Each structure stands twice: as C-alpha cells, then as structure tokens.
Amino acid sequence: MGRPRTFEVEEALDAALGVFWRQGFEGTSYADLVAATGVERPALYSAFGNKEALFLKALDRYGSHYGNYVWEAVNLETARAVATRVLKGAVELNTRFADRTGCFGINGALAGSDDSEASRQALIKWRADGEAVLRDRFERAKNEGDLPADADASVLAAYILAVAHGMAVQAKAGFSRERLTAIARQALCAWPQA
Amino acid sequence: MGRPRTFEVEEALDAALGVFWRQGFEGTSYADLVAATGVERPALYSAFGNKEALFLKALDRYGSHYGNYVWEAVNLETARAVATRVLKGAVELNTRFADRTGCFGINGALAGSDDSEASRQALIKWRADGEAVLRDRFERAKNEGDLPADADASVLAAYILAVAHGMAVQAKAGFSRERLTAIARQALCAWPQA
DNA sequence: CTCATTACGTAATGAGCGTTACGTATCTGG
DNA sequence: CCAGATACGTAACGCTCATTACGTAATGAG
Incomplete structure (x- = not known):
C-alpha cells in the first residue's frame, strides 16, 4: 500500500557506500550523498534513517559485498x-x-x-x-x-x-x-x- | 616593537598538534583548538595563518619532534x-x-x-x-x-x-x-x- | 470513487563551521 | 610622554551542515 519507491534501495546504498569509502563519515555531506545516489535528502532519511544509520548500513553492505x-x-x-x-x-x-x-x-x-x-x-x-x-x-x-x-x-x-x-x-x-x-x-x- | 605575545607559540602549536593527531584535520574545529591551546581564535590566525597553514605547521613539528x-x-x-x-x-x-x-x-x-x-x-x-x-x-x-x-x-x-x-x-x-x-x-x- | 497510506521534492530550521572587522590594551622608539 | 605598531578578546560575518515540516503525487483496499 502507499506510493511505491521510485529508486532502488540497494543501488542507492551502494552509491552512498562509495562516497563514504572515499571520504569517510565526517568528510561526507548530504549534498555528496544526494549527488551520488540521485535521491533527495528526505527520501534518504526515510529509507535509511539518519547519517549514522546510513553509514552503518553501508558498512554492513561493505562487509557482505x-x-x-x-x-x-x-x-x-x-x-x-x-x-x-x-x-x-x-x-x-x-x-x-x-x-x-x-x-x-x-x-x-x-x-x-x-x-x-x-x-x-x-x-x-x-x-x-x-x-x-x-x-x-x-x-x-x-x-x-x-x-x-x-x-x-x-x-x-x-x-x-x-x-x-x-x-x-x-x-x-x-x-x-x-x-x-x-x-x-x-x-x-x-x-x-x- | 608592538605589544608582545602573551602565549608561547611552540606550546600552542604542540597543543594544536595533539588535537589534530587525535581528530584529524576535518574532525578538528577552532572551538577544539581554542580549548586545547587556551588561545583565542584571532590570535591563532595571526600566529599561524588559517586552519590549513596551522595543520601544516603541526605536521612540521610532528616530523621534527x-x-x-x-x-x-x-x-x-x-x-x-x-x-x-x-x-x-x-x-x-x-x-x-x-x-x-x-x-x-x-x-x-x-x-x-x-x-x-x-x-x-x-x-x-x-x-x-x-x-x-x-x-x-x-x-x-x-x-x-x-x-x-x-x-x-x-x-x-x-x-x-x-x-x-x-x-x-x-x-x-x-x-x-x-x-x-x-x-x-x-x-x-x-x-x-x- | 474514496480514503488511508506511503513517497516525493521544496524549502526551511537551528546549530556549528572557518574566518575576520573592530575597538581596546600593551609594548618600544623617539 | 607621545606615536606607531602589534596583540588582545568580543562579536559578528556568510556559509554549510544534518535534519525535518509540509504540501503534493501516487498507490492499493474497500
């Protein structure tokens, strides 16, 4: 139910992972994340939580992929x-x-x-x-x-x-x-x- | 000539070095540097230049000390x-x-x-x-x-x-x-x- | 068709950032 | 004792940060 997502969550996470990989946690801004994922800020928040949660999810993906x-x-x-x-x-x-x-x-x-x-x-x-x-x-x-x-x-x-x-x-x-x-x-x- | 410094430049530099050492360049703010050195911002600027110059001076000191x-x-x-x-x-x-x-x-x-x-x-x-x-x-x-x-x-x-x-x-x-x-x-x- | 639900993008929030203008205080040379 | 020079702390500057309120759009259930 509800409006479906218009972006692939795993794809966006992988793009975010790439930015964190290169720039670290503090060196990465939401402007960078939006540019890399092509997803607007609020959508990132609703999909992954805040910056720290997103980073931890990226770490998870790094560990498994x-x-x-x-x-x-x-x-x-x-x-x-x-x-x-x-x-x-x-x-x-x-x-x-x-x-x-x-x-x-x-x-x-x-x-x-x-x-x-x-x-x-x-x-x-x-x-x-x-x-x-x-x-x-x-x-x-x-x-x-x-x-x-x-x-x-x-x-x-x-x-x-x-x-x-x-x-x-x-x-x-x-x-x-x-x-x-x-x-x-x-x-x-x-x-x-x- | 002019009013003399009221703090030891090398001492302040060493304190700044300690902060950069622990937190890196981006992770260090001027609030941190002021707290660690006991020197106000404008005095740090006049003694060392901007943040990047201060970091490079700290690197120099690290290398020699x-x-x-x-x-x-x-x-x-x-x-x-x-x-x-x-x-x-x-x-x-x-x-x-x-x-x-x-x-x-x-x-x-x-x-x-x-x-x-x-x-x-x-x-x-x-x-x-x-x-x-x-x-x-x-x-x-x-x-x-x-x-x-x-x-x-x-x-x-x-x-x-x-x-x-x-x-x-x-x-x-x-x-x-x-x-x-x-x-x-x-x-x-x-x-x-x- | 209606409605609850979810996602969307725009635009704003308050906080903190690096940097500096400014007026005051303290020194030395004449 | 004055004049020029330098350092001082206060307080502000413009900018970017992470975060989110809000109105709109799109879906599925009844």
Whole structure:
C-alpha cells in the first residue's frame, strides 16, 4: 500500500557506500550523498534513517559485498594458503576502484571528532571480528599440525592484518597493485614453516 | 616593537598538534583548538595563518619532534638494525600518548572531503619521504653486502612501513604496546639473511 | 470513487563551521 | 610622554551542515 519507491534501495546504498569509502563519515555531506545516489535528502532519511544509520548500513553492505575476503579465506586448506589469500584479497580490494582506494573499514576508523565516535567504534568492531576469525582459523591449524605448536595464532592473525591495513594506507597513497603484491609476497616470508 | 605575545607559540602549536593527531584535520574545529591551546581564535590566525597553514605547521613539528624515528634509525649499522629500530619506534610512538594513539601522519591521511585534499597530500608526501630515506639506506646496505644482492630495497622499505602503518591502525583500535611489539617481532621474521 | 497510506521534492530550521572587522590594551622608539 | 605598531578578546560575518515540516503525487483496499 502507499506510493511505491521510485529508486532502488540497494543501488542507492551502494552509491552512498562509495562516497563514504572515499571520504569517510565526517568528510561526507548530504549534498555528496544526494549527488551520488540521485535521491533527495528526505527520501534518504526515510529509507535509511539518519547519517549514522546510513553509514552503518553501508558498512554492513561493505562487509557482505566487498570486505568479506577474510571470511572466505579461512575455508582454504592450510594456514599459509589462508594468509596468502587474505593478503591477495586485500591487495585486490584496495586497488579495485581507482576512485576509492584503500579500505572502507580503515579509511573511516582513524580520525574524527566526537560526533563520529559511534561510526568509528563500529569499524573497530568490524576489524576485530575479522581478526578473531583469522585467529581461530590459525588455532585450528595448530591442532591440525598445519602450524608449529609454538606458533602464536593470535599474533599471526594480527600480523597478517597489520600488513593488510598497512597496504590499505599505501593504496590510499597511490600504490599500484603490482607494488602491493610485492609487499605481500615479502610479508609471507615471515610465515612459519609447518 | 608592538605589544608582545602573551602565549608561547611552540606550546600552542604542540597543543594544536595533539588535537589534530587525535581528530584529524576535518574532525578538528577552532572551538577544539581554542580549548586545547587556551588561545583565542584571532590570535591563532595571526600566529599561524588559517586552519590549513596551522595543520601544516603541526605536521612540521610532528616530523621534527615525534615522527623522526625513521630518520634516526637509518644511522644504525646494519639494515636489520634499521628495520628493527623503525618498527620499535613506531610501536613506541603509536602508544606513547593514551589520548592520541596511532600516527598523526596516517590518522589524517585517509578520508576526508575535497576541502582537506591539501593536508592529505602533505601527509602522503611526508610518508613517501620516509620511505625514500629507508629505501636509500637499504640500497646502501646491498652495496655494503649487508643485504643480499638480490634483495629489493624498495620493496623492503615499503614492507617495513606497511607493518608500521598497520600497527598505527591497530594502535588506534586500542592495541597494547606488548601486542604491537609481538607483531613487530613476527614481521622481522621476514627479514632476509645477510 | 474514496480514503488511508506511503513517497516525493521544496524549502526551511537551528546549530556549528572557518574566518575576520573592530575597538581596546600593551609594548618600544623617539 | 607621545606615536606607531602589534596583540588582545568580543562579536559578528556568510556559509554549510544534518535534519525535518509540509504540501503534493501516487498507490492499493474497500
């Protein structure tokens, strides 16, 4: 009942995600969002709630449509393959779109006034979730003899993600995919022998 | 001649640096700067110019008073010692102040509207300068036989800084100094044998 | 056809932003 | 002790921000 929507909600959300990806939470204004989505302000409010809610919905979409490479990688057979895939996924995603390089989850997580604290906490949680998944996977690898018994799964997970995050920063600074790939290869030299 | 200043310029600059460090360029308002420095707006303008100029001066001060560990590290004797010191310096700086964790040069570099593009470019340049210094040092190490002849100095420099940047992100997410130290130790396992 | 319901775009709201004009206060050189 | 110069705080400027009230348009149910 009632008048039907004249725009695709998922399409608009994806466009908004792109703006947040490039400019972060505070750096994005409703004028930017209207320009990117082609949807007027009140329609954005009625579809997504306020700016913070819209950002959180965009983060959700990012997690399920773009930044899910960690959750996919843990299905691989060996810990080394998992680590390799995570770094490869990071390189690929960080350089996939020339107009929004780096990682959505990191670009917005670092600086900002108190107004953006909620968004920042959501991004920190998202990051921590990925790390926990990776740690559990490496813990399993130790039980399976895939990693040495004295390996620290928690440190290895944090290490791999540190490299991934560092590459996200470098991607934002304009690093090419080839350069990031070389860095990832170098990073994997630190991987413990089974 | 004329009425003398009633505040210490360097002191005020350091206070402003602290705010930019925590909140980034866009996330910092003049209300924040006045509160932190104890200096009224017009006095900040007359002493430092506008917000962008003040930010650039703060970046200068950061580079000379805080983020100079790369430039110090390259004086050490071996490439491995240099890499170790860079990572140790990053850990130390990223966790030195509980109220402004992470790296000034990275917190502000990632997201933002077009208004902050100049500040972002300055930070990107600062990062690239550090990388160049590190690369040159590793290049020298190759000539001195300190690094294998087939080592890629450029990739090694980028790798070490990727880890440093990643740790800065993690520091912002609340990682302890001990945890970051463990990550740095893991990262150095990738270092080539002489 | 009527009506409740929902979405639409226009245009406005109050708050906060970066920036500065202005009058006053305090210094030094003559 | 006056004149020129500089710094001071108050208070305002124009602009943009996120948010929303409101009248209109479009739908489906009865």
